[in-house]
Amino acid sequence: MPRILMAGLSAELAALLEDRLGGVAVRATRSVEDTLEELARGDCSLLIVDYSVMDQTASDVLIQAHDRLAVNELPVVYCLKDSTDTALAGTLLQQTGVAGLVFHPLDGEQLARHVASILGLPLPPAVTEEKRFEQEISAAVAAVWERFKENNLGRVTVLDQAANALLEGKLGGELRRQAEREAHKLAGSAGTFGFAKGSRLAREIEYMFQAGESLGQDQAQRLSQLVRALRQELAQTVVGLAPTPTPAGESTMLLVVDDDVDLAERLVMEATSRGMRAVAATSLSAAREAVARERPDAVILDLCFPDEAEDGLDLLAELGSFRPPVPVLVLTVKDTFIDRVEVARLGGRGFLPKPIPPADVMEAVDRLLQQCRAAEARIMAVDDDPQVLATLRALLEPKGLRLTTLNDPLRFWEALGESPPDLLVLDLDMPHVSGIELCRVVRNDQRWDGLPVLFLTSHTDPETKHRIFAAGADDYLSKPIVEPELVTRIVNRLERTKLHRNMAETDPLTGLANRRKSVQVLGQFLRLAERYAQPLCLAIMDLDRFKQVNDRYGHVAGDEVLRRLGEVLLHTFRGEDVVARWGGEEFLVGMYGMTWSEGVQRLSEVLEAMRFEEFTLQDGAQFRVTFSAGVAQYPRDGTDLQALCRAADVALYRAKETGRNRVIPAGCCVGNEEGTG
Amino acid sequence: MDDENDIREVAQTSLEMVGGWRVLTACSGIEGLAIAESEQPDAILLDVMMPHLDGPGTFRQLQANTATRYIPVIFLTAKVQAADRVCFNDLGITAVIAKPFDPMLLPHQVAEVLGWAL
Numbered sequence: 001m002p003r004i005l006m007a008g009l010s011a012e013l014a015a016l017l018e019d020r021l022g023g024v025a026v027r028a029t030r031s032v033e034d035t036l037e038e039l040a041r042g043d044c045s046l047l048i049v050d051y052s053v054m055d056q057t058a059s060d061v062l063i064q065a066h067d068r069l070a071v072n073e074l075p076v077v078y079c080l081k082d083s084t085d086t087a088l089a090g091t092l093l094q095q096t097g098v099a100g101l102v103f104h105p106l107d108g109e110q111l112a113r114h115v116a117s118i119l120g121l122p123l124p125p126a127v128t129e130e131k132r133f134e135q136e137i138s139a140a141v142a143a144v145w146e147r148f149k150e151n152n153l154g155r156v157t158v159l160d161q162a163a164n165a166l167l168e169g170k171l172g173g174e175l176r177r178q179a180e181r182e183a184h185k186l187a188g189s190a191g192t193f194g195f196a197k198g199s200r201l202a203r204e205i206e207y208m209f210q211a212g213e214s215l216g217q218d219q220a221q222r223l224s225q226l227v228r229a230l231r232q233e234l235a236q237t238v239v240g241l242a243p244t245p246t247p248a249g250e251s252t253m254l255l256v257v258d259d260d261v262d263l264a265e266r267l268v269m270e271a272t273s274r275g276m277r278a279v280a281a282t283s284l285s286a287a288r289e290a291v292a293r294e295r296p297d298a299v300i301l302d303l304c305f306p307d308e309a310e311d312g313l314d315l316l317a318e319l320g321s322f323r324p325p326v327p328v329l330v331l332t333v334k335d336t337f338i339d340r341v342e343v344a345r346l347g348g349r350g351f352l353p354k355p356i357p358p359a360d361v362m363e364a365v366d367r368l369l370q371q372c373r374a375a376e377a378r379i380m381a382v383d384d385d386p387q388v389l390a391t392l393r394a395l396l397e398p399k400g401l402r403l404t405t406l407n408d409p410l411r412f413w414e415a416l417g418e419s420p421p422d423l424l425v426l427d428l429d430m431p432h433v434s435g436i437e438l439c440r441v442v443r444n445d446q447r448w449d450g451l452p453v454l455f456l457t458s459h460t461d462p463e464t465k466h467r468i469f470a471a472g473a474d475d476y477l478s479k480p481i482v483e484p485e486l487v488t489r490i491v492n493r494l495e496r497t498k499l500h501r502n503m504a505e506t507d508p509l510t511g512l513a514n515r516r517k518s519v520q521v522l523g524q525f526l527r528l529a530e531r532y533a534q535p536l537c538l539a540i541m542d543l544d545r546f547k548q549v550n551d552r553y554g555h556v557a558g559d560e561v562l563r564r565l566g567e568v569l570l571h572t573f574r575g576e577d578v579v580a581r582w583g584g585e586e587f588l589v590g591m592y593g594m595t596w597s598e599g600v601q602r603l604s605e606v607l608e609a610m611r612f613e614e615f616t617l618q619d620g621a622q623f624r625v626t627f628s629a630g631v632a633q634y635p636r637d638g639t640d641l642q643a644l645c646r647a648a649d650v651a652l653y654r655a656k657e658t659g660r661n662r663v664i665p666a667g668c669c670v671g672n673e674e675g676t677g
Numbered sequence: 678m679d680d681e682n683d684i685r686e687v688a689q690t691s692l693e694m695v696g697g698w699r700v701l702t703a704c705s706g707i708e709g710l711a712i713a714e715s716e717q718p719d720a721i722l723l724d725v726m727m728p729h730l731d732g733p734g735t736f737r738q739l740q741a742n743t744a745t746r747y748i749p750v751i752f753l754t755a756k757v758q759a760a761d762r763v764c765f766n767d768l769g770i771t772a773v774i775a776k777p778f779d780p781m782l783l784p785h786q787v788a789e790v791l792g793w794a795l
Contacts, residue, residue, distance in 0.1 A: 133694075134781065136694070137690070137691065137694050137695065137780060137781060140690045140694065141687050141690065141691070141780050144683055144686045144687050144690065145683065147683070148682060148683035148686075151682075151683070152683070181726075184726060184755055184756075185681060185726070185755075187755050187776075187777070188684070188726075188754070188755030188776030188777055189681060189683060189684050189776065189777055190777060191776075191777025191778075191779075192684065192687055192776070192777040192778055192779070192780060193683075193687070193777075196777075199777045203755075
């Protein structure tokens with residue numbers, strides 16, 4: 001049985017390692033003397049040395065012990081304090097027999113992996129995999145819920161109607177039976193999606209509807225309350241459902257630049273296994289191409305490219321000049337002090353001397369990304385109690401989050417404009433202006449649409465919670481503040497909003513939804529339309545002679561046109577309509593519950609508005625634009641997205657053919673209805 | 678078989694991911710009868726409250742058809758009052774699993790009731 005010796009680490013960690021690996025004996029020693037004693041016994045297969053027992057003399061002693069005991073074959077893993085002590089790391093790596101390097105805070109799982117790999121032991125699957133599996137399922141369930149959430153909330157609306165009818169004493173048999181059915185359905189499904197309370201509420205509601213007219217006025221009131229509570233329960237996004245696994249890794253893009261093909265591949269594999277996307281470039285030009293294609297979230301860069309005229313430092317400088325700069329970890333054999341200084345000067349965020357196991361490189365990447373993410377986040381906290389603000393600062397700033405505090409709610413609007421935050425924390429009860437009012441003010445302004453708002457409150461009764469969510473808040477945190485909870489929830493919120501932006505659901509130029517997002521939402525709409533037998537109107541618009549606009553007036557003018565059209569579209573259509581930019585000069589609008597004629601009318605309004613828009617260039621020249629559009633309707637012109645788009649497209653084509661600057665409906669109206677023109 | 682789309686999807690996901698079984702779905706009793714006959718599943722999970730042809734109705738049809746009468750049937754239902762249970766047992770179904778079900782547990786419940794290994 002392999003024996004592992006751990007010098008300077010805890011007995012707990014030793015036990016953990018033993019358990020995790022199974023079939024090894026792990027012994028922890030505290031001092032150098034003990035360690036040497038143990039080593040003298042000669043049956044040690046692996047030595048793990050913590051920085052706490054390492055000082056100059058200790059490591060010398062150990063090296064001597066190495067020689068003396070003729071145990072040159074003994075692999076040693078060093079645990080250093082943190083990754084910033086690269087000098088020491090460098091020195092250690094020069095020694096023979098160094099099998100690995102890990103840093104505090106130690107990850108037991110990572111250590112186990114190292115040990116297993118060094119000793120050639122099999123590593124049984126971690127308990128965490130079960131967790132991950134569970135999370136996968138929860139995520140899948142949550143995804144299904146999201147798709148049917150509207151549906152289910154629609155059921156609650158029926159319950160609302162019935163409850164109101166009951167209050168007025170006008171509950172008919174048909175509505176009552178329907179309400180009973182819907183409540184029964186909800187009782188049977190809410191719990192499956194994590195809303196156990198929802199199921200309980202729904203069941204009570206079901207029983208009450210069963211009793212029907214025999215309910216007194218008091219009970220009718222209670223029924224209304226129950227329905228409200230049910231809606232609130234089901235309308236929640238986070239509470240009740242297991243959190244989706246950290247999505248951050250999915251959209252993280254790592255670029256590995258190294259002419260060592262093997263190493264590059266191994267790094268890419270390691271990154272991919274951690275859920276990141278990774279690309280390898282084995283030359284500097286390939287690296288530049290990759291960066292041009294997609295901006296990486298982090299880069300691992302070797303400095304030596306013997307086959308090329310320049311070295312990695314040039315690319316490092318380039319990446320550092322991006323706004324915002326691309327974080328780079330340098331991984332190289334070139335490890336002199338001068339190199340390190342140069343790298344630091346050019347903005348390199350880390351220096352990893354080769355050789356180093358890919359897993360450790362990934363750890364460093366993870367840490368780097370975490371730093372980058374957190375550092376960009378700004379939080380604003382408003383509370384009249386300076387004690388609370390101080391606590392928040394003490395808890396959040398060490399995590400790298402930037403905090404702006406405000407203890408006078410009257411100055412809120414000013415402060416919001418001065419330093420726009422990524423997340424807002426509000427105290428519920430404040431003098432003069434309550435947190436609820438501040439939240440409403442924020443939610444009323446389109447600029448702050450995506451801003452997550454968290455409430456801090458010592459009251460967590462249902463009434464308060466209802467008020468909090470009714471005001472438009474995203475979540476609440478109870479006072480007294482519990483540290484891990486606070487930070488976790490805040491970081492989660494930030495990750496999610498960042499992801500929202502990063503995943504680019506919106507077209508950056510116009511602020512409209514992009515194609516991908518709109519396809520997703522249209523799919524949902526079509527399913528709803530099918531279920532509730534509603535029409536859906538889909539229109540495709542294309543700017544007329546747009547290429548000429550770009551050619552004649554320049555791309556800046558062209559962009560302005562697109563932007564303005566986007567504004568007009570957003571203005572004309574409802575919040576729940578899909579308004580998207582589908583391509584260069586192509587736009588799409590989806591209107592649930594509208595017929596083609598209503599769609600034609602709306603678009604004609606837009607056309608009218610655009611006709612009056614004058615675009616003025618720098619030299620004073622002016623021009624106008626028009627567009628053509630085709631309008632289709634579900635289910636008349638098609639029952640799936642593709643068919644509807646085709647139908648709208650055909651109509652669009654006809655609009656172009658017959659003179660442009662018009663809106664034409666799809667279908668059999670050829671020649672009869674030219675639409676507006 | 679379940680007329681509610683979301684429940685069908687979650688059940689399918691849960692049974693496929695955790696149970697590792699191949700799952701067919703139907704959104705009505707009538708559709709389910711056709712699939713049962715042609716595909717000969719090893720077990721059927723049947724929602725009780727469905728429009729047109731409800732759970733017990735579907736079950737009786739399954740029993741009446743020699744091709745499907747030996748397939749074990751489990752009712753999945755929110756109706757869990759004692760009277761209902763007696764009624765179900767009289768019908769001759771294999772078991773009843775209550776709604777709302779836990780997607781993590783459902784496959785284990787199904788396996789237990791059918792005597793299958795997971």
